[in-house]
C-alpha cells in the first residue's frame with residue numbers, strides 16, 4: 001500500500017486544499033499524511049477578513065521527526081503554500097523522507113484567470129517555479145504556467161502552439177511531466193494537456209457553465225491518488241478531469257453554494273472504479 005504526504009493549507013471552511021485532498025486520496029485506499037503549510041479560517045477567494053496562520057517554521061521540525069522515526073513516503077504532493085520559504089523546506093523534506101523513486105507532485109496553486117491569489121507576489125512565483133523544476137509531475141493551470149514561465153497569459157482564443165509551448169518550457173525548466181489544466185480550444189470544451197517530454201496528449205470534456213472554486217485542488221488530488229495506485233499520467237488526468245466535471249455538476253442544483261463544489265457526492269465514482 002502506498003503512503004503519500006500532502007503539503008498544503010488547512011482552509012477550515014472552503015472545500016479546498018487539505019479538506020479535499022484527505023478524503024479524495026484516501027478514497028483510493030492510499031494512506032494520506034499531511035503537512036499543513038498554513039491554517040486559514042476560509043480560503044482567500046471571495047471571503048473577506050479571513051484569518052491566516054503561517055506554519056512555515058513548524059515544517060522542518062515535523063519532517064525531521066518523521067525522518068528520525070524512519071517514516072518515508074511514496075509521494076509528496078504539494079499544493080497551496082503559505083510562504084515562499086516553504087520551498088526550501090519541501091526540497092529538504094524530499095531529500096529526507098521521500099523514498100528512492102518516490103514521486104514529487106507539484107500543484108503550483110497560486111493563480112487563476114491571469115491573476116495571482118491574494119497575498120502572492122513575484123518572489124513567491126520565483127520560488128514556486130524552482131519547486132516545479134524539481135517535480136516529477138507539475139499540474140498548473142494556464143495562468144500558473146504563464147506566471148512561472150513569464151509568458152503572456154491568454155484567457156481564450158489561443159491555439160495548440162501556445163499550449164504546447166507552455167508544456168515544453170515547463171519541461172525544459174526541469175519538470176519531468178506536465179499536466180496543464182483548464183485547456184480549451186473552443187467555447188464548449190475544457191480539459192487537460194499531458195506532456196511527458198515526447199508527445200502532448202489531450203483529454204477534453206464539455207465545458208461546464210459555472211467557474212468553481214477549489215476545482216484545481218480536486219483535480220490534483222484525484223490525479224495524485226490515481227497515479228500512486230498505478231494509473232498512467234494520462235489515465236490519471238482523464239479520471240481527475242471526469243471527477244472534477246461531476247463535482248461541478250453535483251453542485252449545479254444549488255446556486256447559493258458559491259465557495260466550492262460538492263465533491264463529496266462524487267466520491268463513489270472513485271471507490272466504484274478501483
Ligand code: PXL
Pocket residue numbers: 009011016017040042043044045080109117213214215216217
Ligand atoms: O484552491 C486553491 C486555494 C487553496 N488554499 C487557499 C486558497 C486557494 C485559492 O484561492 O485561497 C487558502
